[in-house]
Amino acid sequence: MSSVQTSHQAVDVQGLWKIFNEGSNNEVTALSDINLSVKPGEFISLIGPSGCGKSTLLRVIGDLTGATRGEVFIAGETAPVAREKQLYGIAFQQAALFDWRTVRRNVELPLELQGLGKKERRERALELLELVQLSDFAEHRPWELSGGMQQRVAIARSLAVDPPLLLMDEPFGALDEMTRERMQNELLRICQETRKTIIFVTHSIPEAVYLSDRVIVMSPRPGRITHTVPIELGERNEDTRETDTFYAGVTAVREALRGRSASASPPRIEEL
Amino acid sequence: MSTQTAAQSRRTGRFSGIWPPILIAVLFLAAWQIFVVARDIQPYLLPAPSLIVTNFFTDLSLMWAAAFYTGTTAFLGLVLGTVLGLVMALLASRFIVVNHLVTPLAAGLAAVPIIALTPILNNMFNITSRTPRVLVTMIIVLFPMFVNVTRGLLQVKPVQLELMRSMNAHPRTTLKVLRIPNAIPFFFTGLKVAAPLAVIAALVAEYFGGPQEGLGSRIASAAANTAYGRAWAYVVASIITGLIFYLVVVAVEKWTTPWTGRTRST
Numbered sequence: 183m184s185s186v187q188t189s190h191q192a193v194d195v196q197g198l199w200k201i202f203n204e205g206s207n208n209e210v211t212a213l214s215d216i217n218l219s220v221k222p223g224e225f226i227s228l229i230g231p232s233g234c235g236k237s238t239l240l241r242v243i244g245d246l247t248g249a250t251r252g253e254v255f256i257a258g259e260t261a262p263v264a265r266e267k268q269l270y271g272i273a274f275q276q277a278a279l280f281d282w283r284t285v286r287r288n289v290e291l292p293l294e295l296q297g298l299g300k301k302e303r304r305e306r307a308l309e310l311l312e313l314v315q316l317s318d319f320a321e322h323r324p325w326e327l328s329g330g331m332q333q334r335v336a337i338a339r340s341l342a343v344d345p346p347l348l349l350m351d352e353p354f355g356a357l358d359e360m361t362r363e364r365m366q367n368e369l370l371r372i373c374q375e376t377r378k379t380i381i382f383v384t385h386s387i388p389e390a391v392y393l394s395d396r397v398i399v400m401s402p403r404p405g406r407i408t409h410t411v412p413i414e415l416g417e418r419n420e421d422t423r424e425t426d427t428f429y430a431g432v433t434a435v436r437e438a439l440r441g442r443s444a445s446a447s448p449p450r451i452e453e454l
Numbered sequence: 455m456s457t458q459t460a461a462q463s464r465r466t467g468r469f470s471g472i473w474p475p476i477l478i479a480v481l482f483l484a485a486w487q488i489f490v491v492a493r494d495i496q497p498y499l500l501p502a503p504s505l506i507v508t509n510f511f512t513d514l515s516l517m518w519a520a521a522f523y524t525g526t527t528a529f530l531g532l533v534l535g536t537v538l539g540l541v542m543a544l545l546a547s548r549f550i551v552v553n554h555l556v557t558p559l560a561a562g563l564a565a566v567p568i569i570a571l572t573p574i575l576n577n578m579f580n581i582t583s584r585t586p587r588v589l590v591t592m593i594i595v596l597f598p599m600f601v602n603v604t605r606g607l608l609q610v611k612p613v614q615l616e617l618m619r620s621m622n623a624h625p626r627t628t629l630k631v632l633r634i635p636n637a638i639p640f641f642f643t644g645l646k647v648a649a650p651l652a653v654i655a656a657l658v659a660e661y662f663g664g665p666q667e668g669l670g671s672r673i674a675s676a677a678a679n680t681a682y683g684r685a686w687a688y689v690v691a692s693i694i695t696g697l698i699f700y701l702v703v704v705a706v707e708k709w710t711t712p713w714t715g716r717t718r719s720t
């Protein structure tokens with residue numbers, strides 16, 4: 183990265199454990215000894231079967247739930263402080279828009295909570311709606327929009343306070359394949375324009391490969407990182423999904439996911 | 455939006471709209487009239503619709519005054535009960551302790567035959583005033599309002615709460631920005647139940663003595679004087695009053711919350 187002033191990693195996770203109901207009979211180790219560093223501007227995907235803790239990891243990073251052990255830093259700040267300072271935006275599988283607000287006012291919500299003036303809020307929201315190509319729908323209600331459009335509104339909202347980091351929890355999981363691919367291109371374009379760091383949870387292998395600089399493969403019981411697959415696709419375009427490099431990436435991630443049984447031997451984790 | 459409703463009515467076809475129920479009502483009244491005339495049924499058993507209508511129009515000015523009196527009682531009780539229900543719901547949603555204290559109480563209140571308290575309230579408060587009736591109405595309104603609004607305040611989607619947390623929102627902000635707007639459709643659901651109920655409560659409370667100018671008193675005295683046509687005419691006026699209360703709520707709901715009744719976004 184060229185940015186000199188960011189001496190910190192965008193995200194730094196050290197020795198993180200998340201144990202639900204610790205000490206009781208139904209104790210569940212959701213995350214065990216997670217170590218992960220994300221460079222500013224990097225696009226990381228977390229992939230793994232259901233129950234591998236990828237969503238939990240995202241939530242711990244966002245301080246939506248606390249860590250049992252270990253530490254999380256976002257741009258050098260601890261997770262709770264980062265949340266207070268609004269150092270990240272988040273988008274979920276459900277768009278989670280408020281029906282009683284127009285599209286524009288949904289995007290304005292984070293700015294409203296920051297106490298920004300009405301005029302500035304409006305300007306910023308319209309700017310973001312332009313970015314996600316929904317300018318024409320600013321005064322519509324969320325339920326008048328398609329699923330893909332609602333998700334674009336949610337992304338615009340997550341970008342509202344211009345945080346350096348975006349956390350995305352299967353944001354395209356509920357969309358059909360065509361919409362999904364279009365949204366992926368859209369997201370990459372938005373990333374390029376805004377220079378955000380992104381942590382993206384998915385269980386689609388092609389999606390992870392297409393979007394990411396690095397795919398983090400996780401496995402369940404207990405949730406842990408088993409492999410890191412670097413992806414070097416360069417500039418993505420229409421043909422990227424049909425290149426050999428893309429297929430090689432897909433194969434590598436698939437094998438890493440399958441390599442679950444082999445992890446009885448110490449998991450080979452690449453130097454991060 | 456208008457295209458959507460148009461499409462909807464087109465889909466349901468000719469059996470939708472207001473005409474079918476009106477047709478049914480007309481047929482029903484005609485059958486009733488024919489039955490009463492043909493079988494020579496006495497008015498104390500069942501008066502003919504024509505008799506009720508005649509009485510309705512001869513008594514119209516008195517009826518209007520009676521409806522206004524009972525309507526005012528119902529309205530006052532409705533407002534008081536709603537305000538109290540809202541305050542309780544806010545407290546119950548904010549403080550889990552209050553919720554645990556108040557919810558069983560509210561449920562218990564629902565099981566009390568509140569109308570039966572009227573004679574007691576008549577003794578506690580001035581029987582010649584409207585007060586006992588307003589209080590009875592208030593208690594009856596309280597329960598559906600409290601239950602519905604509490605549900606609306608608490609039933610927010612977990613993902614929406616996570617979103618508020620991610621934005622570092624104070625609970626008070628979450629209440630204002632998320633919980634209260636979320637509860638508005640629930641509020642109207644409660645109000646649609648409570649409003650006609652308020653009219654019924656205000657009316658029935660009049661059966662236990664006190665001022666004689668309301669709909670309930672008129673029904674009772676007409677029946678006592680074997681003026682069955684008139685009694686039924688006042689019943690009709692009571693139905694209309696309750697219906698007006700209901701329709702006003704529906705209109706206010708349509709006007710203030712255009713997003714309800716729509717497919718909710720995920």
